[in-house]
Amino acid sequence: MKKPFYILGLLLVTLGVLVFILSRHGKPVESSAEVLTVHCAAALQKPVREIARQYEMEYGTRIRLNFAGSGVLASQIKVSGGDLYIPADSSYIGPMKAEGLVLESTDLARLRAVVVVRKGNPRNIRSMDDLARRGVRISVGEPTAAIGSFVRRVLMESGDWERISPQILVTKPTVNNVVEDVATGAVDAGLAWDAVASQFKDVELVRVPVFEDIPRCATAGILRGAEVPAALHFMRYLAATGRGRDVFEKMGFTVPAVADSWTDAPVLTLFAGSMLRPAIEDRLRLFEQREGCRIKTVFDGCGTLLARMNENDAGAMPSAYFPCDSTFLSDVKDRFGPGMIITSNEIVMLVPKGNPRGLKKLDDLSKIGLRVGLADAGKSALGKLTMDMMMRYGCWDELHDSGNVVVLASKGEELANQMQSGALDAALIYLSNAMASPGMMADCKIIRLRQPDAIAHQPFVVAHDTPYPQMVLRLRDFITHDDARSRFEQLGFKFIKREWTDE
Amino acid sequence: MSSDDGRKEDTSVSGPGRIPSDIPFFLGIGGLALCYTCLITALVLANMTAIEWQDLLGMWYNPDIHASIRLTFLTCSVSAILSILCAVPIGYLLSRFRFPGRAVIDAVLDIPIVLPPLVVGLSLLILFNKVPFAGGSLEKWLNDHGMMVTFAIPAIILAQFTVATAFAIRVVKNTFDQIDHRSEQVAMTLGCNRSGAFWNVALPQAGQGLVAAGVLAWARALGEFGPILVFAGATRGRTEVLATSVFLEINIGNLGGAAAVSLLMIILALGLISLIRFITRSKTPFL
Numbered sequence: 109m110k111k112p113f114y115i116l117g118l119l120l121v122t123l124g125v126l127v128f129i130l131s132r133h134g135k136p137v138e139s140s141a142e143v144l145t146v147h148c149a150a151a152l153q154k155p156v157r158e159i160a161r162q163y164e165m166e167y168g169t170r171i172r173l174n175f176a177g178s179g180v181l182a183s184q185i186k187v188s189g190g191d192l193y194i195p196a197d198s199s200y201i202g203p204m205k206a207e208g209l210v211l212e213s214t215d216l217a218r219l220r221a222v223v224v225v226r227k228g229n230p231r232n233i234r235s236m237d238d239l240a241r242r243g244v245r246i247s248v249g250e251p252t253a254a255i256g257s258f259v260r261r262v263l264m265e266s267g268d269w270e271r272i273s274p275q276i277l278v279t280k281p282t283v284n285n286v287v288e289d290v291a292t293g294a295v296d297a298g299l300a301w302d303a304v305a306s307q308f309k310d311v312e313l314v315r316v317p318v319f320e321d322i323p324r325c326a327t328a329g330i331l332r333g334a335e336v337p338a339a340l341h342f343m344r345y346l347a348a349t350g351r352g353r354d355v356f357e358k359m360g361f362t363v364p365a366v367a368d369s370w371t372d373a374p375v376l377t378l379f380a381g382s383m384l385r386p387a388i389e390d391r392l393r394l395f396e397q398r399e400g401c402r403i404k405t406v407f408d409g410c411g412t413l414l415a416r417m418n419e420n421d422a423g424a425m426p427s428a429y430f431p432c433d434s435t436f437l438s439d440v441k442d443r444f445g446p447g448m449i450i451t452s453n454e455i456v457m458l459v460p461k462g463n464p465r466g467l468k469k470l471d472d473l474s475k476i477g478l479r480v481g482l483a484d485a486g487k488s489a490l491g492k493l494t495m496d497m498m499m500r501y502g503c504w505d506e507l508h509d510s511g512n513v514v515v516l517a518s519k520g521e522e523l524a525n526q527m528q529s530g531a532l533d534a535a536l537i538y539l540s541n542a543m544a545s546p547g548m549m550a551d552c553k554i555i556r557l558r559q560p561d562a563i564a565h566q567p568f569v570v571a572h573d574t575p576y577p578q579m580v581l582r583l584r585d586f587i588t589h590d591d592a593r594s595r596f597e598q599l600g601f602k603f604i605k606r607e608w609t610d611e
Numbered sequence: 612m613s614s615d616d617g618r619k620e621d622t623s624v625s626g627p628g629r630i631p632s633d634i635p636f637f638l639g640i641g642g643l644a645l646c647y648t649c650l651i652t653a654l655v656l657a658n659m660t661a662i663e664w665q666d667l668l669g670m671w672y673n674p675d676i677h678a679s680i681r682l683t684f685l686t687c688s689v690s691a692i693l694s695i696l697c698a699v700p701i702g703y704l705l706s707r708f709r710f711p712g713r714a715v716i717d718a719v720l721d722i723p724i725v726l727p728p729l730v731v732g733l734s735l736l737i738l739f740n741k742v743p744f745a746g747g748s749l750e751k752w753l754n755d756h757g758m759m760v761t762f763a764i765p766a767i768i769l770a771q772f773t774v775a776t777a778f779a780i781r782v783v784k785n786t787f788d789q790i791d792h793r794s795e796q797v798a799m800t801l802g803c804n805r806s807g808a809f810w811n812v813a814l815p816q817a818g819q820g821l822v823a824a825g826v827l828a829w830a831r832a833l834g835e836f837g838p839i840l841v842f843a844g845a846t847r848g849r850t851e852v853l854a855t856s857v858f859l860e861i862n863i864g865n866l867g868g869a870a871a872v873s874l875l876m877i878i879l880a881l882g883l884i885s886l887i888r889f890i891t892r893s894k895t896p897f898l
Binding site: 111112113119122123126127129130133150153170172174175176188280281282283284285286287288 | 674675678681682685686688689692693695696764810811814815846847848861862863864865866
């Protein structure tokens with residue numbers, strides 16, 4: 109007769125066990141395998157799901173996908189974090205980059221807004237005017253979805269929004285829902301992304317001029333606090349030819365013209381003027397760790413680098429070239445894409461501490477009995493710029509005739525060393541050469557020449573034939589990121605960072 | 612209509628003892644029953660047409676859905692047990708005793724049944740987060756003591772429990788109503804006290820009904836969505852139960868995936884219904 113008590117006891121014990129199991133729910137148990145959390149716009153659901161599946165099979169890393177409208181994801185990320193954010197429109201990335209929430213980003217696919225109608229276009233909808241017709245039922249995305257906010261913005265500007273809004277029957281959280289509405293016949297027309305609509309069987313796309321010239325770009329961004337290099341590895345995979353890019357293309361997305369080839373751990377070659385070594389060396393190592401790649405860097409005088417490129421053997425072409433001055437590009441311009449002027453650096457006169465010979469101007473270098481060090485015009489940008497500057501100033505021949513030039517170095521660092529050892533009375537070098545060596549200020553004095561043409565501009569250019577154009581651009585952005593700026597400025601570089609096409 | 616026809620027929624035909632045909636009556640009720648059954652069957656079938664093999668495979672291999680199934684079973688079981696622990700004494704109280712305010716209590720207990728589920732969730736949300744309490748709000752106080760309710764798993768259980776208990780109480784009360792309380796009175800005349808009569812006489816007789824109430828509570832918990840959405844949130848992998856999964860899949864336009872999860876829920880529901888049938892029909896006592 110005590111049976112009910114036993115059953116009560118059993119219930120309580122079961123309850124205890126269940127609560128215990130629940131208390132452990134959702135805690136990461138799979139510490140053995142890596143897990144990446146990817147917040148992805150619902151519009152990209154199909155390709156990204158497929159790419160994640162392939163990636164999981166290839167590398168065993170688990171990808172947790174969270175799909176929603178791009179705007180919804182942005183607010184979720186602020187609360188819960190994650191590794192990658194893939195909105196359907198790159199305009200979501202910009203503000204997050206500005207806030208420091210997104211670091212690197214890469215373009216994945218282009219999307220154009222279209223009018224979606226049922227197969228055969230039974231309501232004969234061909235233009236925005238047709239949408240404004242009475243009795244046409246329209247479905248649009250909510251403003252929290254990229255499609256919703258984009259069509260609102262564009263149509264409000266064009267004045268069409270007011271005309272069609274009485275016909276809007278329903279708003280939906282994602283573009284997929286909008287197309288679904290058209291496919292099931294619940295509405296007559298929807299405003300959706302072309303690539304998403306073309307995945308559905310029962311619908312047809314009507315292209316309208318108002319959207320046609322403004323394609324949007326689905327972009328992947330690495331979130332602050334993301335697991336690197338795993339997150340970057342997957343981001344590269346998403347965009348790479350032969351991997352993610354092919355899946356996007358297969359599913360009807362327009363993919364960007366340039367994309368990286370897929371390699372597990374790419375190797376980049378960077379040719380850089382030797383003056384840049386102290387400014388970028390540490391940053392290059394950080395980039396390697398972050399991206400899981402290797403950078404073979406050759407620092408040398410720019411003339412030497414040019415000569416190596418002109419030898420034209422297969423291994424000699426770098427992925428990127430970061431010369432000391434833009435004049436050292438003209439010979440190889442056709443091999444590189446448009447670049448960006450990153451910094452400028454002025455040429456200064458370096459004299460021993462106290463300036464015992466009282467040197468002030470370029471003319472003074474021809475004084476009798478001086479030991480002057482210059483850079484070789486054939487081997488380095490510094491030498492070339494120095495020569496041009498002195499020729500224009502009109503003291504080049506005089507200096508040569510004086511026989512004062514005792515050293516023609518291949519790069520500025522050598523001259524800096526010789527100055528420090530006391531072997532020279534004066535040298536013309538970059539301000540950064542002088543600032544880079546810590547002991548220099550104790551032994552030498554910098555005399556600013558204030559010559560407008562004594563300034564070298566350092567452009568960063570990407571090789572046309574590099575297999576990793578996107579990664580090289582990330583490298584450029586990384587070594588010239590605001591975090592790196594102070595290092596450049598410490599060394600006497602002026603930070604410019606503007607687009608540069610030709611002189 | 613058919614009964615009218617029957618009466619007309621009745622007056623026109625002479626002769627005593629002639630019973631009019633039952634066919635129109637059966638056609639009427641049979642037809643209506645058939646219509647409604649067809650509607651429900653059509654719903655299930657329509658749901659299935661939206662599913663492709665890929666969707667089923669996708670569901671099968673989707674770790675989020677696995678977590679969702681696990682969490683659904685755990686939370687529903689906890690809610691059902693809590694419901695039954697609450698419902699049995701309350702049902703017994705309402706069935707056996709007449710006391711002032713009983714009608715009010717009876718009515719209040721029906722609120723979760725008639726209220727839109729969304730309102731239950733909203734009210735829970737407000738109760739925990741807006742109503743002043745020591746330290747600001749109840750949620751704040753709980754957080755200070757190491758507990759999280761809102762947008763966490765306890766919120767799921769609380770939402771399910773609130774609604775499921777109301778239904779369980781109805782079943783338990785009906786069960787006790789149907790048991791003659793004379794046997795308990797006899798037990799008391801034989802030296803049992805109230806508690807003894809409850810544990811040793813009333814409960815063993817109510818066994819089947821109580822188990823059925825438990826299963827019903829479980830099934831209600833399974834179907835709960837509105838309050839969970841509002842009070843527990845629909846965070847993938849964290850507070851995602853099967854009903855939430857359907858919502859999340861619909862939200863991203865994955866109709867096939869949503870239908871696949873729905874199918875799983877339909878199968879679960881059918882299983883539970885059969886279980887209730889089996890329990891209430893079988894003659895063997897459960898307690």
